[in-house]
Amino acid sequence: xxxxxxxxxxxxxxxxxxxxxxxxxxxxxxxxxxxxxxxxxxxxxxxxxxxxxxxxxxxxxxxxxxxxxxxxxxxxxxxxxxxxxxxxxxxxxxxxxxxxxxxxxxxxxxxxxxxxxxxxxxxxxxxxxxxxxxxxxxxxxxxxxxxxxxxxxxxxxxxxxxxxxxxxxxxxxxxxxxxxxxxxxxxxxxxxxxxxxxxxxxxxxxxxxxxxxxxxxxxxxxxxx
Amino acid sequence: xxxxxxxxxxxxxxxxxxxxxxxxxxxxxxxxxxxxxxxxxxxxxxxxxxxxxxxxxxxxxxxxxxxxxxxxxxxxxxxxxxxxxxxxxxxxxxxxxxxxxxxxxxxxxxxxxxxxxxxxxxxxxxxxxxxxxxxxxxxxxxxxxxxxxxxxxxxxxxxxxxxxxxxxxxxxxxxxxxxxxxxxxxxxxxxx
Numbered sequence: 001x002x003x004x005x006x007x008x009x010x011x012x013x014x015x016x017x018x019x020x021x022x023x024x025x026x027x028x029x030x031x032x033x034x035x036x037x038x039x040x041x042x043x044x045x046x047x048x049x050x051x052x053x054x055x056x057x058x059x060x061x062x063x064x065x066x067x068x069x070x071x072x073x074x075x076x077x078x079x080x081x082x083x084x085x086x087x088x089x090x091x092x093x094x095x096x097x098x099x100x101x102x103x104x105x106x107x108x109x110x111x112x113x114x115x116x117x118x119x120x121x122x123x124x125x126x127x128x129x130x131x132x133x134x135x136x137x138x139x140x141x142x143x144x145x146x147x148x149x150x151x152x153x154x155x156x157x158x159x160x161x162x163x164x165x166x167x168x169x170x171x172x173x174x175x176x177x178x179x180x181x182x183x184x185x186x187x188x189x190x191x192x193x194x195x196x197x198x199x200x201x202x203x204x205x206x207x208x209x210x211x212x213x214x215x216x217x218x219x220x221x222x223x224x225x
Numbered sequence: 226x227x228x229x230x231x232x233x234x235x236x237x238x239x240x241x242x243x244x245x246x247x248x249x250x251x252x253x254x255x256x257x258x259x260x261x262x263x264x265x266x267x268x269x270x271x272x273x274x275x276x277x278x279x280x281x282x283x284x285x286x287x288x289x290x291x292x293x294x295x296x297x298x299x300x301x302x303x304x305x306x307x308x309x310x311x312x313x314x315x316x317x318x319x320x321x322x323x324x325x326x327x328x329x330x331x332x333x334x335x336x337x338x339x340x341x342x343x344x345x346x347x348x349x350x351x352x353x354x355x356x357x358x359x360x361x362x363x364x365x366x367x368x369x370x371x372x373x374x375x376x377x378x379x380x381x382x383x384x385x386x387x388x389x390x391x392x393x394x395x396x397x398x399x400x401x402x403x404x405x406x407x408x409x410x411x412x413x414x415x416x417x
Contacts, residue, residue, distance in 0.1 A: 004320070011317030015306070022305040082301040085275050086357075089295055090318040 005098075008091060012099020013106075020107070027107065030069035034115045037062040042122040050123045052188030056181045059119055060140075064177065066111045067144040068166060074100050074152035076165065084156070093222040097149065097215050104145035112137045128189035129196065136183035136200045140176060143207040147172045150214045153221050172210065179203045226250045227272060227293075227365045227395055231281035234267050241267055242415050245281070249411070251364065254396040256409035263416030265399035266297060269369045272397065285365060290319045294358030297369035298351070304343030308334060308353050311342065312360060321361040332356045333382050347374035352382070359386060366390065369399045380404070 020027050041058045050058075078084040087096050116137060120127060127133055151169040179202045186196020228248035234241045241264030249255045257265045270276040272283055273295040285293055302311060312325040329335040332352040337345065345353065351374045358366060366387075372380045387396065387408065398405055406412070 008318055008320065011314055015303075015310075015314050018310065019303060019305050081304075082299075083303055085300060086302070086315075087318070088275055089273065089293075090290055090315050092290070095318065 005095065008095035009098045009102065012091070012095055013102050016099060016103035020103070030066045030107070031111055031114070033069050034062045034066040034111055035118065037065055038115055038119045038122065041119075045123065050125060052125075052185050052190035055119070055123060055125050055188050056184035056190075059116060059184055060177050060180050062115050062119070063108075063112055063137075063140065063144065063180075064173065066115070067108060067148050067173075068169065074104060074149045075156035076152050079156040088222070093219040094215055096222065097153075097218040100153075101145055101149045101211075101214070104149050105142055108141040108145050108148075109138065112141050125188055127187060129187045129193055132183060132193065132196050132200055133187035136180060136187065136203055139200065139203040139207050140180045143176050143203065143210055144173075146207070146210045146214045147176070150210075150218060153218050175206055176203070179206060226286045227283070227397070229272065229281060229283040232268070232271065232278050232283065233280040234264060234271065234276070235279040240279075243280070245413070245415075247411070247413065249365070249395040249397055251395055252392055253410045254391070254398065254408045255411045255413065256406050257397065257399045257413050257415060258401055258406065259414055259416030261416075265415055266299065266369050268415065269295070269297065269367045269397065269399045273367050287364060291321060291361050292364045293367065294360070294363035294365070295367045295369075296351075296354035296358040296371060298371075298373050299369075300354055302342035302345070302350060302353060305341055307339050307341055308345070308349075309338045311353060312356060315357050315360055319361060323360055325360075328356050328360060331359075331382075331386065333378065348376055348379055351375050352379065355383065355386065359390065363394060365395045365397070367397050370402070371398065371400070372402060372405060 037058075041062075045054075075084065078087070116133070119125070147169050151165050151172070154168050155164040179199055183196050183199040183203060185191060186193055186199065226248065230246050232245040233243035245268065247255060257268055259265050267276060271278045273293060274289055275295075306314065308329065309325060312328065316323055316325065326335065326338065329338055332355050334349060334352040334356065337349055340349070342350070342353070351371065355368075355371060358368065372383050375383060390396075396408070398408065400406065
């Protein structure tokens with residue numbers, strides 16, 4: 001059998017799913033943190049009308065919590081457990097990167113949709129453009145997954161990994177949050193919808209940029225570590 | 226074939242070893258000996274590509290993923306993946322097809338195929354790591370204290386597995402065990 005990229009990446013994603021669903025602590029803690037954020041905000045604004053601006057900011061804060069909570073899951077835990085060496089022995093760097101990235105994207109997307117659904121229901125927000133909201137969230141989750149995967153790989157062999165991962169991820173997250181909040185605000189009916197879609201294109205462009213650079217940076221890190 | 230030239234590893238100000246040079250070809254067995262902390266495991270990790278050397282270089286003929294097998298005493302396995310899932314993952318990532326069940330029979334671990342890595346004893350883990358190392362027809366086998374944790378039947382199994390691959394494999398062992406040292410065609414002593 002000749003090794004193919006898709007079979008290697010599928011094997012990595014399957015391994016990530018098996019490990020995550022059998023050892024649920026990481027998945028649950030990320031989801032719990034995001035849902036708690038939504039509930040806290042709902043209680044804080046109980047009886048008041050939440051503005052579109054406030055809602056967009058809060059929604060992205062909840063998504064960031066889920067993303068930063070995943071930092072440990074990608075590579076830090078793998079290197080702390082010593083199992084990263086098994087992947088170094090068997091796999092090509094790009095397979096490892098894409099496998100981890102796709103898994104992070106799946107987890108992040110499911111979390112984002114659960115959080116958004118709960119957020120919209122509990123805050124009685126009127127979504128003016130579901131299409132804009134969904135495309136912004138999917139693009140944002142792709143970007144978030146890439147940033148989390150790469151940041152986790154960069155710090156996985158250093159000391160004080162968790163704190164360092166946040167510092168490494170922050171500069172990459174700022175443009176995403178700014179664009180994401182802008183597009184989501186428009187989806188909630190604040191400002192011009194056309195500008196919202198234009199901002200959404202910005203999210204996808206930024207996502208494409210980080211996703212196209214990420215694998216090459218990762219390959220260099222993986223080889224040198 | 227595996228070769229290294231001018232290999233050295235330093236941690237802080239302390240050199241573990243310097244100027245290590247050798248070439249091991251098919252049918253040969255190099256045994257690396259030395260006191261605890263002399264760098265035997267580190268040397269094997271560098272040869273496997275898991276650690277960068279401070280100086281020097283190593284060369285393996287072929288794609289290291291399929292031409293190099295590595296098993297070490299301190300190598301953890303995934304606690305939630307079963308024995309068979311480990312072998313399937315390794316095969317998929319390496320892009321090789323093999324009869325994993327037969328492989329498990331060869332290392333006498335067939336009865337634990339569906340046992341999770343976290344529930345394996347140290348001897349069972351050693352057998353699993355050996356199975357992962359010999360999964361494809363590797364040309365270089367790097368084994369770090371391979372029989373530590375194995376009982377008498379395990380040691381017999383190890384000898385049988387190694388003997389059946391001697392003709393087609395370059396073998397490097399890091400050990401101080403007298404029985405394993407008897408396999409050597411060459412020996413390097415890292416610790417004085």
